[in-house]
């Protein structure tokens with residue numbers, strides 16, 4: 001799943017989507033089609049039930065401990081991970097790049113945090129032109145809840161809120177087969193470069209507003225919290 005997401009020993013996660021969510025509580029009409037295959041931890045009916053009881057909301061300070069454990073658990077068995085994604089989140093929260101309303105949790109009806117996504121401020125720079133975009137990373141779902149649609153919900157809701165807040169585009173380094181379904185495409189097609197050596201098909205960008213990418217060209221500059229060696 002993440003074999004192409006690694007760069008410089010660090011794993012960056014991201015996603016996007018242009019499909020609007022209609023509210024923070026997802027009912028049956030908002031649920032995506034239930035998987036019939038590839039659901040190792042729960043059956044179809046349980047998955048449908050889970051969709052009906054997951055709420056996506058902004059994280060609060062009271063969630064930080066649980067969120068940390070969600071991130072750690074999500075990446076625990078990911079071979080390519082350096083298992084420091086939770087520290088990236090800590091650093092971002094302390095930085096100017098943090099956008100509280102775009103750090104979201106997926107919460108079960110009984111108050112368990114099952115997933116988390118963070119979108120932070122990044123820039124695409126070309127000469128004296130700087131365009132603020134969003135960096136999507138990390139995206140984490142507790143292993144027991146994976147492949148039941150929660151990651152997709154988080155991405156879609158994050159995109160909807162980001163667009164409502166006036167952001168034009170989101171960038172990420174991620175799996176080439178996972179993110180296109182949320183609107184991501186190769187950044188190089190839009191004249192956007194990433195500041196590290198990574199497979200071209202994994203360096204992706206998504207429009208949060210139609211046509212936004214025609215005005216965004218240059219090199220992505222990640223916030224310092226990512227600790228990327230970028231010129």
Ligand SMILES: CC(C)(COP(=O)(O)OP(=O)(O)OC[C@H]1O[C@@H](n2cnc3c(N)ncnc32)[C@H](O)[C@@H]1OP(=O)(O)O)[C@@H](O)C(=O)NCCC(=O)NCCS
Nearest residue numbers: 001002005013074139140141146147148149150151152174
């Ligand atoms: C990647 C991750 C965030 C996806 O969240 P999720 O809730 O499990 O994903 P969803 O249920 O929304 O699945 C969406 C699609 O991705 C696919 N998918 C999800 N996890 C997958 C996995 N581990 N392997 C292969 N496909 C996967 C599903 O098949 C599904 O496709 P479909 O809509 O055609 O059925 C989650 O599995 C996770 O936290 N993984 C560990 C951390 C990680 O790898 N983050 C991303 C790094 S790039």
